[in-house]
Amino acid sequence: MPGLVSETEAFGETTLVVDPARLVDACSHLRDELGFEMLIDVTPTDYLGWTAPGVSGYIGTPQGRNLNRPMTQGLQSLPAPKPKRFSVSYHLLALRSGAPRVRVQIWVDDGEPVPSVIELWPSADWFEREAWDMMGIPIEGHPNLQRLLMDEDWEGHPLRKDYPLGGEPVRFSGGE
């Protein structure tokens, strides 16, 4: 497959990590040769602070359970580091028996452009606009890359980990 970096199986799901520059090649191979004719979903994820202890209630150590910390249940260890800050996952589905699914994943840093797959699947239109709006993934080659859910003049990308919850100013309160 063009641009394939790694292939992993976890929880019964296949994840194909591909080179962002060759995303369109990889996707057209999957669509035309392997029959994944439906783009189900595009999901960006922000991994800022992923391995920092304490971010998500972490009390473990990279080695796992720390006997000197009585709160640990034995499940905890620091998660495996990720190659870059953002992942973008493309969930593909083939409409044939067994419903094969595959997750195409690319890794990018902040501001690194991601090629659009809108030419392959028109349904990518809003999914990619949402990725830009919510996570600030610049999609290259999208004909109409505007904000989708937030206002046009909104600042910031709300689903980023450094975007505060409840941090926006509240109108019509206090001295109005």
Add this chain to the structure above:
Amino acid sequence: MATVQRPPAQRDPIYDGSRIPKPIPTVLEVDPAVRESGDVLTVNFGPNHPSTHGVLRLEIDLSGEIVVGINAKIGYVHTGFEKNMEQKSWWKGITYAPRIDYLAYQANELVFVLAIEKLLGLDIPPKATWMRMLLSELNRIHSHLVWLGTAALELGAISMFWYTFREREALLDLFELVAGYRMHTRYFQTGGLAEDIPRGFYPECRKYVEWLPKAIDDYDALLAKNEIWEERTRNLGLLNRADAVALGQTGPVLRASGVAWDLRRDDPYLFYDRVDFTVPVLPHGDTYDRYRVRIEEMRQAGHIVAQCLNRLERMDGEPWIVDDRKVVLPPREELQTSMESLIHHFKIVTEGYRVPEGEVYVAVESPRGELGCYLVSDGGPRPWRVKFRAPGFAALEATATVVQNTYIADLIAIVGSLDTVMGEVDR
């Protein structure tokens, strides 16, 4: 009786070649020649319009009464569910999931719980799985009833609205009987059900599924051969097979375009491979076929519910939730006697249970199509990332394709036939 004049494109359904607008698939631009004629009027339809089923805004370009350009704008009820769920522990997040969609709440609840269970690797007791299936199917009936009532109401069939809401009311009573809430039940819990199935539910539910086919016959008698209904739905809102697949359509919209695809049959989850049902598929891809598919799905859902009841009635006394104290709250009576149980209870309520690191995508067939949930866990008590793949979101992407060259009066019926709930679209 005078026949209604259709715009030419509607008399000959375009089935060869794609109708998806270029270059932007979700925006229908006005043809420059039509624009030149100076006869184009731009109308803002919504966001507050009773027929948009929420707050959807459509920017429509009209030439006379014919829609020649359309641009759907969403985001008016964006409430940041996904961001909020990242801040809550896994089990508190279950409360959020059903509120994303006020008609198919149990489907949302189910997909979130199934995704957590996939990460945890939990095996669910059969009784809980059968009950989840039963409630999902009742919820499918619920969602289709509201759709049918409002869709008919939009075309002037007011009595349909009262009939479907009568059946819906009986359904809400059933949900209340089980979970204590009429809507947003939060009855599915990681590992099974939140509580045992109450006595008296089975006979009431049985009564309902025996009554339902008669009610559906009544709806059919009112609409299926109704000349006005046919006139306003047949050959309108056309979506052909290839376009439906390219636009990521799922559920009744896809099945009404001639694609035999249903996750319950083709990728069975729960116990759908152990029950008998058929998947209705119709070829024309118009509003009428979408209506027929949903009517038939209601019948099939009632059929599945009856089969679930047959199993459940023989499962009295079986566990309804998995016995894993690291994930599931201990029984209330144990808290008085067992220190261990008290600690577990305290830990789960305050800190939440921990879910192994990983990412999963789980999909179920909601009343609207493929409802997916993508979860990333860092191994902690809170999700790192939650994403709901809403079928209504994809369905609205098809707006520009399905409304081409229709009358503005039909626009309401066509957009309605995509069956979107804005809460799930905007999340």
